[in-house]
Amino acid sequence: DLAILSMSxxxxxxxxxxGWxxxxxxxxxxIYYSDWPRxxxxxxKGFVKEDYFMPHW
Structure with missing residues (x-):
């Protein structure tokens, strides 16, 4: 499945x-839900969005 996704x-x-x-x-x-976590x-608490979501996403 990841091989197929990699060609997308x-x-x-x-x-x-x-998904990541x-x-x-x-x-x-x-495309991702940007209001996570609420x-x-x-x-x-302690979650840094930039550590999880790539800047070009």
């Missing part, structure tokens, strides 16, 4: 690692 020009990802790797391997246009949630 556009990827829509979820917040999981499978598919988007990274594809190296094209990536502000003031337990996941948002």
């Amino acid at each position: 020009e556009h990827v829509i990802i979820t917040t999981g690692s499978f 790797w598919g988007a990274w391997l594809a190296n094209g246009t990536t 502000n003031n949630s337990t996941l948002s």
